[in-house]
Structures are given as structure tokens and as C-alpha cells.
Amino acid sequence: MLIVMNQNATPQEIQAVVATIEANGYTARPIPGGERVSIGILNNKGPIDADAFLGLPGVKEAVPITRPYKLVSRESQMEDTIIHVGDVVIGNGHLTLIAGPCAIESETQAMTIAKLVKQAGAQIFRGGAFKPRTSPYSFQGMGLEGLKRLAKVRETTGLPVVTEVMDDETFDLVEEYADIIQIGTRNMQNFSLLRRAGKARKPVMLKRGMAATIDEWLMAAEYILEGGNSAVILCERGVRTFVNHSRNTLDISAVPVVRKESHLPIIIDPSHAGGRRDQVIPLSRAGVAVGAHGLMVEVHHTPEKALSDGAQSLYPHQFETLCHQVRAIFDSFKEQ
Numbered sequence: 001m002l003i004v005m006n007q008n009a010t011p012q013e014i015q016a017v018v019a020t021i022e023a024n025g026y027t028a029r030p031i032p033g034g035e036r037v038s039i040g041i042l043n044n045k046g047p048i049d050a051d052a053f054l055g056l057p058g059v060k061e062a063v064p065i066t067r068p069y070k071l072v073s074r075e076s077q078m079e080d081t082i083i084h085v086g087d088v089v090i091g092n093g094h095l096t097l098i099a100g101p102c103a104i105e106s107e108t109q110a111m112t113i114a115k116l117v118k119q120a121g122a123q124i125f126r127g128g129a130f131k132p133r134t135s136p137y138s139f140q141g142m143g144l145e146g147l148k149r150l151a152k153v154r155e156t157t158g159l160p161v162v163t164e165v166m167d168d169e170t171f172d173l174v175e176e177y178a179d180i181i182q183i184g185t186r187n188m189q190n191f192s193l194l195r196r197a198g199k200a201r202k203p204v205m206l207k208r209g210m211a212a213t214i215d216e217w218l219m220a221a222e223y224i225l226e227g228g229n230s231a232v233i234l235c236e237r238g239v240r241t242f243v244n245h246s247r248n249t250l251d252i253s254a255v256p257v258v259r260k261e262s263h264l265p266i267i268i269d270p271s272h273a274g275g276r277r278d279q280v281i282p283l284s285r286a287g288v289a290v291g292a293h294g295l296m297v298e299v300h301h302t303p304e305k306a307l308s309d310g311a312q313s314l315y316p317h318q319f320e321t322l323c324h325q326v327r328a329i330f331d332s333f334k335e336q
């Protein structure tokens with residue numbers, strides 16, 4: 001249930017509602033809105049009697065939340081969440097382009113690609129330092145050395161950086177270096193990692209599990225919001241299907257569904273969805289056309305020599321083409 005306060009409710013009235021919720025044995029979560037504060041009631045085992053709150057000063061109404069994901073749902077927050085990372089804005093009304101290699105391989109590699117993608121129009125740099133690889137014999141990432149190269153990229157180019165966290169042990173380290181902490185598809189339901197992300201002071205990009213339903217994905221995001229971190233960016237990166245013409249199947253319909261169900265921003269990763277370079281630009285155009293708030297694209301200056309995901313990495317000039325095309329698509333419906 002959501003207790004919606006009057007527009008002119010005082011901090012004391014809000015506090016009194018919080019205290020009443022807690023006195024009933026529930027958890028209260030104030031949600032500041034554009035015009036008024038709402039207070040979510042969490043941790044109720046059964047139905048809640050609205051009458052206990054309706055008579056309190058400053059209370060406008062009590063709205064039942066029908067979805068299992070409460071804080072993530074539009075029922076608890078009507079306005080879109082907008083996330084600021086330095087000067088970059090992610091959310092409704094903006095198209096945020098994130099690009100970089102799958103993995104940080106060296107300082108020269110990271111810096112070369114960062115300068116090229118920035119010139120082409122990227123606003124955020126991506127690069128894995130801790131890599132979840134299918135084979136234990138594949139390149140596992142540079143670890144801390146990779147994080148340091150990311151910090152150098154930020155310092156030199158001014159681009160904020162996003163990088164993946166793989167486990168609780170390295171969370172503090174990744175949080176220290178990253179501007180956005182990425183949770184990958186394989187960890188979408190790693191609940192201890194999600195709880196730790198809920199305590200993080202940086203935005204989290206939560207990728208959809210490769211076989212997760214949208215409900216499961218939004219419930220995973222709920223863990224992070226429930227923990228106290230409301231800066232979550234959802235990332236659709238394709239799901240496993242029977243096809244073999246692409247690495248995964250980009251679930252385009254996830255974008256309008258998520259935008260209807262949730263106030264959180266949603267971006268598309270066309271690189272891991274397609275898995276092949278020639279699919280990345282068309283999937284990007286589709287992602288933006290269907291309403292994604294951004295894209296995260298793998299780019300490499302010498303993809304034939306890349307230590308991971310070279311086959312799906314764009315050449316920098318292709319990324320430049322992508323940027324022009326998707327900006328044109330975004331601008332064509334932005335004003336409507």
C-alpha cells in the first residue's frame with residue numbers, strides 16, 4: 001500500500017505517518033515525488049487496513065499496490081526516475097549512449113577506444129575489469145589494474161565509466177572506481193550481490209538474466225531499491241531462445257512493457273543480444289525506436305585482436321554511424 005500525502009503536508013505530518021506504519025510492525029519508505037511525498041508500506045504479510053492511516057493529518061489517500069515489485073512499480077512512483085551521473089542524464093527525454101570494449105586490455109587500448117567513442121558521440125565509457133567468462137581458460141579481465149585504467153580514462157576524457165561487479169568480495173573495490181556499477185546477466189538473481197548493491201552509493205545497471213521473465217527482472221531490481229538505492233538502470237541484453245542466427249534474441253517488447261510497469265530507465269545492449277557485428281546497428285535503431293532511454297555498445301579499434309567479444313564489437317567508424325542514426329530516430333519522436 002502507498003500512503004499519498006497532500007501537496008502541502010509538513011515534515012512532521014510525514015514523520016507521524018512513518019511512525020504509525022512502523023508502530024503497526026511494517027517498514028515505511030518515503031518516496032519523494034515531483035509534487036507530493038508518498039510513503040510505501042513494505043514487509044506486510046497480509047492486507048493492510050487503510051483506515052489506520054486515512055484519518056492522519058496530511059494524508060490524501062491510500063492506494064493499494066497490486067504488483068509484487070512495489071518500489072519499482074509505477075504504482076508507487078508515477079514520474080520517471082531520472083539518474084544523473086556527472087553531467088550525463090539517464091532517463092525520460094534523454095538518449096544516453098554508452099560505448100567501449102568488452103574488456104579493458106591495456107591502458108593504450110582503453111584510452112584509444114575511449115577517445116574515439118567520445119568523438120563519435122558516446123557520453124559514458126564501458127569496459128570490464130572483472131569478466132564473467134564461460135570458460136575458465138578465457139581472459140578473465142585485468143581486475144584492479146583494469147579499474148585503474150578506467151579511472152585514467154575518466155580523468156583524461158571526462159567520461160564517466162561503467163564496469164561490472166562479479167561478487168561481494170570485490171564490490172567495495174568496484175564501487176570505489178566505477179561511476180555506474182554493472183550487474184551482469186549471470187548475476188541478476190545473485191541476491192547477496194543485489195542486497196549489497198542496495199547499499200551502494202553509486203547507480204547500478206542491472207542486466208536482464210538471459211532466461212528471466214520481466215517480473216523476475218523487476219523483482220531483482222526491487223532488492224536494490226528495497227536496500228535503499230533507487231538509482232537503478234535496467235538493461236535488456238537479449239534472452240536465450242532456440243535460434244542460432246544470433247547469440248541471444250533481443251526482446252524488443254521488453255522496453256514498452258518495462259516503461260509501462262516501472263519508472264526506472266531502461267537501455268538496450270545490442271552487442272550481447274546479437275553477438276554479431278552486422279546486427280548491432282539495426283538492433284540499436286530498433287531499440288531506440290521502441291523507446292529505450294539509451295544503448296550500451298561494444299566498440300574496439302582492432303576487434304580481430306580483442307581478448308573478448310571481438311566478433312560483436314563495432315569498429316569506431318561504425319559506432320559513429322550508429323550515433324548519427326539513433327540520434328535522428330530519437331529526435332524524430334522526442335517532441336511528440
Ligand code: PEP
Pocket residue numbers: 102128132164183184185186207237269272
Ligand atoms: C558485458 O556487458 O560485458 C557482459 C558480460 O554482458 P552480459 O552480462 O549481458 O553477458
Ligand code: MN
Pocket residue numbers: 102103272298308309
Ligand atoms: Mn562482452
